[in-house]
Amino acid sequence: MTKYRVNKTKHVDQTKTVSFDFDGKSYHGFEGDTLASALLSNGVHLVGRSFKYHRPRGIMSSGSEEPNAICQINEDTDLTEPNVRATEIELYEGLKASSQNCWPSVNFDIGGINNFISPFIPAGFYYKTFMWPKSFWKKIYEPLIRWSAGLGKSPRKPDPELYDHKHVHCDVLIIGGGISGIIASKIAAKNNLKTILIEDKNTLGGSTIFQKNENYKINDKYSGEWIDEEIAELKKLDNLTIKTRTSLAAYHSYNYLLAKENISDHLPLDKRNGGIRQRLWKIRADKVIVATGAIERPLVFNNNDRPGIMLSNSVKKYLDFYGVSCGFKNVIFTNNDSAYETAVSLKEKGISVEMIDIRKKSNSKIVKNAEQLGVKIYWNSTVVNTFGLRKIYSIDIMNLSEDGSNVVGNKIRINCDCLAISGGWTPMVHMHTQSGGKLDFREIDQTFIPNEIDKNHINVGSCNGDFELEEIINNTNKKVKNFLNVSKTQFDNTSVLNSKELDKRNIWLLPNYISEGKCKSFIDFQNDSTAKDIKLALREGFKSIEHVKRYTTTGMATDQGKLSNMHALGIIADTAGVKMGALGTTTFRPPFTPLTFGSIVGRSVGNFFDIIRKTSIHEWHIQNKAKFENVGQWKRPWYYPINDEGLHEAVQRESKAARDSAGILDASTLGKIDIQGTDASEFLNRVYTNAWSKLGIGKCRYGLMLNEDGMVYDDGVTTRLGENHYLMTTTTGGAANVLSKLEDYLQTEWPELDVYLTSVTDHYSTASICGPNSKKILKKIFPDKDFSDDAFPHMSYQNGKIDEINCRIMRISFTGELSYEINIESKYGKSLWEKCIEAGKEFQITPYGTETMHLLRAEKGFIIVGQDTDGTMTPIDLQMDWIVSKKKYDFIGKRSLYRSDTIREDRKQLVGLLTDDPNEVLEEGAQIVSDMTKKPIEMIGHVTSSYFSPNLNKSIALAVVKSGKKMNGQKLIVPMENKNINVTVSDSVFLDKENKRINA
Amino acid sequence: MFLINCPYCGERDQSEFSCGGEAHIVRPKQPTELSDDQWAEYLFMRKNIKGVQFERWNHAHGCRKWFNMVRDTSNDKIHAVYKMGEKPPVE
Incomplete structure (x- = not known):
């Protein structure tokens, strides 16, 4: 036993020695110690240097308010963590901790020179000094500030530990296991309420547990003994869950709270066994009792x-x-x-x-x-x-x-x-204010105390401003009884003796x-702001507490001003001659104590970061070495390289094959909405710009959907499956939003329509086969079917069967080639696909990905909503006037198409661009100008899609250009970093204007 | 994080809902008869007040029904929820 260990207590087991390292030196403590108590038992006070002046600092407190004793633990391991408060970390065998913010060591720190030049670095010094000369910023000031900024070192490797989230509901949540929290828990649990008590330390009892003074007695026992017995009884209650080592992080509205439970942080590294390190509790409580206590000033x-x-x-x-x-x-x-x-x-x-x-x-x-x-x-x-x-x-x-x-x-x-x-004492009103509660100022002891108006939470004990034992017990009992509607408790006739x-x-x-x-005279110990700094800020004209705080950085360190905020307020009030209560406090924001990123993220890491959607054909794509692209949550094949092909080579090959013979695309990700009801046709009339009433059963039609502001929102082909039955397709990324939008109109604007919507995106897989040989391939798959143009024309659909499995065949085209899409129930998607590949073998059917799809449709001048449009394009801007019905009385967005802004002729409009050098491929997003001489150069548009077309053997691009409609044949310039590219405006359809291929 | 009492499902966490802005703005029955100003009034103008506000909410990750809510934006107190088509409660 060291000479500083003068007392035997039941909280520290002095038979169990624990060895640990601090700043490279080995020490011993005991089981039950915190790092701070173990260091103090070895006579170590100096544990760190302050942030700005590098002044030597020692352990100051014994809890979460600690401003000085913040350490880096387990440095040089994957588990290292900075800014850990020595007062909170439980000692374990092999713990390695080191001081922060000192170099080369805590005893001799070069940065300590700041202490001597401190008269020259007052509050706001950074703002004032690093302003000039401007040229110093990049080479001198910034590197200097970066070197000296920050506390501790962040881990370099991915966090190897597991974190968890847990949702819980309860009747009563009690925050804080001190004397008032224990009284409240007991009353709640004994009255058949499902109760949770959380306490950030590993033991209950707060500061009463070590109280053994003649002047403080409860029912003739030392208050420490009394509470010991209460805790023992508490632990036997069925309705009560006690969570120690669990600190409340946030108290949101409607009694939604977040608490972090430390599960393995107190165990030696070799005893953690890969279990869960921390668990974030997401608690919805009917009633909340805050008993967070007070912090000494x-x-x-x-x-x-x-x-x-x-x-x-x-x-x-x-x-x-x-x-x-x-x-x-x-x-x-x-x-x-x-x-x-x-x-x-x-x-x-x-x-x-x-x-x-x-x-x-x-x-x-x-x-x-x-x-x-x-x-x-x-x-x-x-x-x-x-x-x-x-x-x-x-x-x-x-x-x-x-x-x-x-x-x-x-x-x-x-x-x-x-x-x-x-x-004196400052009630911890953080939780009360986080939940939206207001504060009152009590003059007699200069404290802010909760002003309770919310019916669903109360504050008890010293966080409510009750500091004396008698007040705490009697007021807590009275308040909790009232709050939980309880008439009698065991605490009703407690006799309390205390010094007043x-x-x-x-x-x-x-x-x-x-x-x-x-x-x-330090106010904020961690950020080194002094009374002098506060007064300087006031002299310089800062009046609001929020401004003074930011200018002086008081209360902005990792301890969030738990020890400093009240003094800053008090000194401002005294200096400015105003009442402290009138000043108000700064805003208390969550988290109360820092949370680890791991606990916030929980299990949502790696593959669980977001949902990954795969089509039923995904395995085949992997086997055939597809490179994937993320489209929303979907994984879509991007291209299928052969040998060491890159993107460009693969896409050139794939798109040539699709036009020369046959290509196949997994189109399963397109959004699909099943629309049924007697008013389905009328509904489509209202949501698309074109007319739908006359579409025959078994026919398909392309539709453009606008927002009410007239801008293009989505597009896709809709097929009439029956009299009152349609299948709508949407863009892959827009599927969910389109469904929501349609539901919105149906429920709120047109509830009289008899229409039912069902998302069937995941129900069907789609293989899209295109190219001059596609018809022959289809014939092989469906030998009984007549694929002649008369029997099965473009833009129509028929049912088919593959081995008794029903499927839908649509003759529609997004590539400008003769093209068929086969829809089949998802579980048969892969076998359908394999069947198509098998049937297409003799025609060298080539699987292609999204990149080739984009190229093929660009050759044909088909738009992609979201690539060639950006929420500011009307159908008129896209030169798609043909799809806007003049006859229909109304559809979503119609009225907006002739607002003063949308009829402007100088709006950006979709055009084709051809580079003068056919081998020069423009960059998507590149700006377009017409006149390089007039400064500033006006940018009149930008490139939206650009490819090298192997079928046309030249570069093609789509672009939006101001007044582009009238510019056909005009020369424009695309200025790049090191050259200007000359381009000519062209029609946006580059290939097969006559639609010979589609109808082949 | 609100606790919202969906008129169809009961109390659910806010994360299941999405807010659709101001309520009781009815799409004009005859948009083509409106002047630019009248159409713009419907299309763009929203109140966004501090205090009691009528809002549209959708139980997007639940029953997918739209409904209306009376909420005080200054303290997030929800005073009432009611189905689409029902009359707003009088203060």
Whole structure:
């Protein structure tokens, strides 16, 4: 046992030694320690350097509010994690931790020079300094800032651990397992409510669990003993789920909460066995009881940041919970009674302690208790300076003036090795405000407390501003009874004895004899913002707390200002002469403590990142070495390289084959919507621009769908399967949206229509066979069928059978070739495909992918919605006037086609482009200009599709160009980085204008 | 994250729904009779108020039904949900 381990407690098992490394040095702690308590038990206070000035910093607290003791753990492993609070990490065998933000070491840190030049780097220094000269930015300032910025190192490799999500519902969720949370849980669970209690530590009981003081008794027992018994009973309740090591991250509206459970973070690396590391709980609770407690406030005085300066209640926790004394010559500096509990605890164990109190007196029982034990108290005094670079060794104190605005008398020097500070308590109202709750300001102890209006959550205990034991127990009991509609509880007649605090005094920024400019009175320890910085910001005209926060970076570090925000507000209020309550607070945003990315993402990594949709023919594509392209969630064959072909070679070969003999495309991904009902024809009339009433049964028609603003939304071929039955196809990417849009109109605008929509995209697989030999191939597959143009003309459909399996054959074409699409139930897709390949063998049938499909349709001038259109193109802009019915009274988007903006003649319109050099292929997205001399050069359009056509043996492109309709034959320029490409506007149909091929 | 009481399915998580903007904007029966200004009023003009607002919602990952909701945009309190075609509740 080290000399600092002075006390045996039941929370730390001193028979089980745990060895760990800190900054490369080996130490021992015990099971039950945190990294912080283990370091303190070895006398290590200095654990890091501050962010801006690189000042040596020590462990300050014992919880999530810790600003200084943040470490990198397990560096150089895949599991390394930066910014871990030493106060929260449970010690395990083999833990390796190191300090951050220091180079070469925490004891000797080059960056410490910043401390000496600190007068020159005040708040806003970065904004002011790195402005000039401009040329310095890229080579000097940016690399310098990048080198010095950031805390810790992020892991270099993919996270090897598993994370989980879990959705739960409950009647009552209680956040916080301190005394008020335990009382609330017990009342809830005992009244047949499904209750969940979450607690971020590994044990319940909060700060009551280590309370053993004559002045604080419940039913004649020490409060620590009483709560111990309560916890034992609590654990037996059936309705209650207790989740320890689980911290609430976010409290959203309608009682939806996120909590992170640590499952294996406290285990040695070799005992984790690849299990789940953390689980994110997504909780929907009927009622929420917030019992998150309060955080002790520091005091703001000159040099208040040295290692060895700690929060008073944390000193007590290290002593009474972990058995570690943070020092042997302690001084406690306080403005309230709670610090005397620490003094009594130390003194009872025979450890030296003296008190400095800014108050003039306090006659409470606990103060009397301390005095009786012989604790020396300096009343009406303040610390004006502290000494000790890597560890505090002495302090100077002075008396306060009557009004507390100044110091008087002589300095007294006191030696110490630990200075515990207490500036009162701040209720943790984060959860309340995250949920949308407002705050009230309580003048008497300068706290913001919840103002409850929401009927579905309450705050109990010290997060509600009840700090004294009697208040906590009685108010929690009363409030929870009322909230849960319970008439009687076991806590109704609890007898509570506690010392009552009667004398209060608070000074946000303690006065000093040293001029303010020379004092380093830290407010935000992690981000190194001082009282001076806050005042500077005010002088420079920042008034809103939100602005001061961002300018000085107060409260913006990884601890999110848990210790600093109140002091910043207090100093602003005092300096500006306004009431603190009127200032309001900065916004409390989730997460309360940082979440790992892993816990947010859960299992949605790798192949589970998003849904992957595959057609039933997918396996064949893989076997035939297809390269795939993502189209929405679909995997579509992009091209099928042979040997070492690249994209270009493969596409040239595939598209030539499709036009010369036969090609086959997996078109299963096209959206398919089954439309039935007596008003189906009328419905199509309303949603497409062209007329549908006269389409015969067994015929197919291409349709263009607009938005109400007149812009092209989707297109596709719809087939009339029966009198009241259609099959609509949509673009692959637009399928879901088109269905939603159609449903919307049916349900909200035209509920009188008798129409039913069913998405059947996944029900059918589609093989599309095109090319001059496609008819012969079809004939082989369906030998009984008459494929003559009279019997089976273009734009018609027939039923067919393959081995008794029904299929639909459509003679439709997206390539401009003679072409058939065969639809079959998805489960037969692959065998259909293989049958087609087999039948097409003698014609060298060539499978082609999306790239060849795009090329073929571009040769024919067919648009792709989303590539040649971008939500600003009307059918008129696309030169597709032919598809817009003049006769129909109305259809979606009709009225917009003659708005003043849509009838402009200088809109961008779809045209073809031919490069003067037929081998030059334009880049898609390239800008188009007509006049290079007039500056600034006007960009009149851009290239939307561009390919080298092997069938035409030249480069072709589609483009949208202002007034393009009138430009046929006109020369334009496509300026590229190193050359200008001359192009000529052409018709957008490059191949077979007469449709001879389709009808072949 | 709201808890939305779908008039067809009951209480469901917000992630199952999508919002379709302001409610009770009826598509004109005779759009071709309208002036550009009148059509633009229907097409583009939406209120987006701070306070009680009438909205269209769709239970997209559920029954796929559209319905209306009265929501206070300042505090996200949902005051009422009602089916399409039903009269909005009076304040």
